[in-house]
Amino acid sequence: MTIARLQLSGISKSYPGVVANDAVSLSVMPGQIHAVLGENGAGKSTLMKIIYGAVRPDAGAMMLNGQLMQIRSPREARANGISMVFQHFNLFETMTVAENVWLGLTRNSLDQVRASILAKANEYGLDIDPARPVHTLSVGEMQRVEIIRALLTRPELLILDEPTSVLTPQAVEKLFVVLRKLASEGCSILYISHKLHEIRELCSACTVLRGGKVTGVCDPSQESNASLSRMMIGAEPPPLTHREMKPGPVVLRVEQLSLAREDQFGVDLQGLSLRVHAGEVVGVAGVSGNGQKELLYALSGEDVRARAGAILIEGADVSGLNPRQRRELGLHFVPEERLGRGAVATLGLAHNLLLTREESVSSRKFAGGWIRARRLQHQTRDILRRFNVKAHGVRAAAQSLSGGNLQKFIVGREIDAAPRLFIVSQPTWGVDVGAAAQIRGEILELRDAGCAVLVVSEELEELFELCDRMYVIARGRLSPSVLVREATVEKIGEWMSGLWTREATSAARHGQASPPEEDRIADHAQA
Numbered sequence: 266m267t268i269a270r271l272q273l274s275g276i277s278k279s280y281p282g283v284v285a286n287d288a289v290s291l292s293v294m295p296g297q298i299h300a301v302l303g304e305n306g307a308g309k310s311t312l313m314k315i316i317y318g319a320v321r322p323d324a325g326a327m328m329l330n331g332q333l334m335q336i337r338s339p340r341e342a343r344a345n346g347i348s349m350v351f352q353h354f355n356l357f358e359t360m361t362v363a364e365n366v367w368l369g370l371t372r373n374s375l376d377q378v379r380a381s382i383l384a385k386a387n388e389y390g391l392d393i394d395p396a397r398p399v400h401t402l403s404v405g406e407m408q409r410v411e412i413i414r415a416l417l418t419r420p421e422l423l424i425l426d427e428p429t430s431v432l433t434p435q436a437v438e439k440l441f442v443v444l445r446k447l448a449s450e451g452c453s454i455l456y457i458s459h460k461l462h463e464i465r466e467l468c469s470a471c472t473v474l475r476g477g478k479v480t481g482v483c484d485p486s487q488e489s490n491a492s493l494s495r496m497m498i499g500a501e502p503p504p505l506t507h508r509e510m511k512p513g514p515v516v517l518r519v520e521q522l523s524l525a526r527e528d529q530f531g532v533d534l535q536g537l538s539l540r541v542h543a544g545e546v547v548g549v550a551g552v553s554g555n556g557q558k559e560l561l562y563a564l565s566g567e568d569v570r571a572r573a574g575a576i577l578i579e580g581a582d583v584s585g586l587n588p589r590q591r592r593e594l595g596l597h598f599v600p601e602e603r604l605g606r607g608a609v610a611t612l613g614l615a616h617n618l619l620l621t622r623e624e625s626v627s628s629r630k631f632a633g634g635w636i637r638a639r640r641l642q643h644q645t646r647d648i649l650r651r652f653n654v655k656a657h658g659v660r661a662a663a664q665s666l667s668g669g670n671l672q673k674f675i676v677g678r679e680i681d682a683a684p685r686l687f688i689v690s691q692p693t694w695g696v697d698v699g700a701a702a703q704i705r706g707e708i709l710e711l712r713d714a715g716c717a718v719l720v721v722s723e724e725l726e727e728l729f730e731l732c733d734r735m736y737v738i739a740r741g742r743l744s745p746s747v748l749v750r751e752a753t754v755e756k757i758g759e760w761m762s763g764l765w766t767r768e769a770t771s772a773a774r775h776g777q778a779s780p781p782e783e784d785r786i787a788d789h790a791q792a
Contacts, residue, residue: 268331270295270422270453271316276325278311280665282657285311286322287477293422293470298444298454300464300485303474304498304697305669306655309457310352312474313424316455317349318342329422346421350411350428352457352668352695353604356399363395366414378417385413390439394530401530404601404691405436405553405723412440416447423447424455427668427695429463436552441467459669459697461490473497494698502702505730507709512733513543516686516717517564518577524563524570532556534563537743539736541686546708546718547746548732550725552761556741557721561690564719565598566591578686592621595685599676599692601721603668607675610664614656615645617663618678644681652677652703668695673704680707687711690721705731725754739763 271293278286285308293299303309314320316327318336327334329345336342342349356365367378379395386393391409399407408428415423425444429437444454444467458464464471465485473481473496481496494501522537534556541547551557562568564576566588576584578594588598600606608617619641645659652673656666663671676692692708693701708731712718722728728735728749735752737744737760744765747756759765 267294269293269328270297270330271455272328273312273316274326274328276312276315276327277323278308278315278320279323280657284477286315288325289474289477289479291472291479293453293455295453296448296451297470298448298456298468300456300458300468300471301474302458302461302464302471302485302493302497305673305700306667307474307497308477309474310426310667313349313426313455313457316342316422317347317424319349343418346419347424348415348418348420348422349424350408350415350426352426354407354411356407356410358398358400360399361395362393362397362399362402362410365399365410366395366417381417382413385416389413389416389443391443397530398528401528403553403558412443416443420452422453422455424457426457427459428456429458429460437463459695459701461485461493461698464493465490475499490698498697498699500699502699503706505702505705505709507730508713510544510713510733512545513715514579515540516543516579517541517719518580519564520575520577522560522563522571522575524559524568526559527568532559532741534559535741537738537741539743539746541717541719543685543715543717544712545733546712546720546731548728548735548749549719549721549738549743550728550735550757550761551723551738553723555739555761557690557738559741560738561598561600561688561721564688565596565600597621597679597682597684597687599679599689601690601694603671603675603694604664608663608671611662613660613662614649614666614674615641615659617674618645618648621678622682648674648677648681651681652707653700669697669700672696673700676704676707680711684711684716686717686719688719688721691724692720692722693724693727725757729754737761737765 269292273289273291276286276289289312301309301312311320315322318338318341327336334345336345363375363379363382366382367375382393382395391413393406393409393413412428429440448454456468465488468485471483471485472479475497485493491501519537519539522534524534526533532555537560549557563571566586569585569587571584573584574582578591578596581594583591583594604610619636622644642659649656654674654677655670666674672695676689679687693704696704708718720728720731732749734746735749735757736746737757739761740763742763744760
């Protein structure tokens with residue numbers, strides 16, 4: 266009889282006002298890829314942190330390879346063959362990739378660590394430069410660092426919390442090859458994801474949590490997305506209604522935006538031009554680290570180096586305006602980094618609302634203004650209710666929410682402001698299927714109400730579901746726009762390598778140059 270690699274019995278953990286895990290039992294066999302599925306706030310991440318020693322349970326027992334264990338810290342977990350890749354990365358931004366990895370591999374020299382990173386990156390197709398400071402990396406690149414760091418510990422049990430949330434389809438396929446290879450070598454994998462098709466493709470067992478309790482155990486390969494959804498949230502997510510709209514006037518106009526990188530590891534933006542009209546959703550696809558961060562910094566007002574006239578909102582030149590000034594013109598923005606840029610970790614939700622909604626909850630009768638606390642709390646409660654955010658009240662610290670619930674709050678905060686221009690990066694990162702459907706539905710409602718929406722995402726499926734038109738960004742250049750109804754995954758995949766220039770050149774040789782963008786949008790409106 267094969268002994269289970271991991272056996273949990275009756276694991277319970279409570280926090281003030283919430284039971285995160287309620288008598289959870291779980292068994293993972295050697296070489297098994299075992300999914301843990303549940304809606305946001307179901308207790309998945311808490312359970313993984315208990316296994317990894319980052320959180321201590323209130324009750325229950327844990328056995329590893331048949332031995333009763335009490336893992337008191339991540340160091341003990343690693344010493345016993347357990348590694349974890351967190352959904353929110355544990356990286357020091359002022360240090361290099363190699364130095365971050367070195368912290369967990371103290372018996373090796375820094376040169377040895379650099380060589381090991383390169384070898385592991387080449388072995389598994391996870392391209393990364395060990396010399397780069399972490400603050401210069403995109404979220405997708407940070408994900409690679411965490412995965413490589415975990416692989417270098419040679420784990421017997423690898424815990425992955427939303428490992429593909431910011432990876433492209435091509436990168437996901439490469440990661441699956443890595444995970445299957447690890448499993449074939451005897452490594453057990455606990456895999457948390459909200460992407461049901463991934464779980465069905467990759468995993469041979471699945472434990473479903475709802476409200477901190479185990480509600481089902483199954484072989485996901487024998488289930489459908491619909492049946493897994495019912496097990497997870499009690500219902501199937503509602504279908505999106507994406508009706509044809511006639512685009513209105515241009516709201517966002519970018520004209521030949523060129524910006525030199527601010528550091529040696531950044532990406533130069535080279536002559537980017539795009540339009541976003543009222544009443545349409547425009548997507549930007551691309552592999553992480555190809556200029557998305559630099560473009561979003563320029564559009565949000567965090568980088569004000571753009572030349573005069575390069576960025577216009579409803580005809581007004583905003584190139585030199587800061588984020589607050591752009592908000593006053595109707596721009597609301599959701600960054601990809603939830604903690605640090607989207608929310609202040611230690612502040613309560615009500616005060617995080619104040620960060621971008623000061624005008625609606627403060628009085629300017631006196632110099633400096635007064636915060637209207639009751640209005641602030643009332644608006645926060647409305648957002649929590651409308652977007653079904655699970656939190657222990659309006660004073661709950663942002664860092665106390667699960668990743669998906671924090672994402673719902675940040676997206677909800679900006680949508681609730683009724684923007685005229687809404688720019689969002691990775692809108693459903695780490696969000697369960699029900700919440701993802703809700704967020705996408707809210708984005709389409711904004712668009713139907715006449716808002717101009719720009720979505721930057723590395724999930725092609727999401728872009729095809731949401732967008733009317735799409736651009737691709739590669740090596741700091743932007744492709745021509747393409748109507749989503751005319752696009753294919755294969756075509757967008759080729760463009761991600763910058764191959765649209767070859768296609769445009771070929772079309773020009775045959776006298777078939779694409780019509781100007783404004784003409785194509787007009788054609789779209791008349792169709």
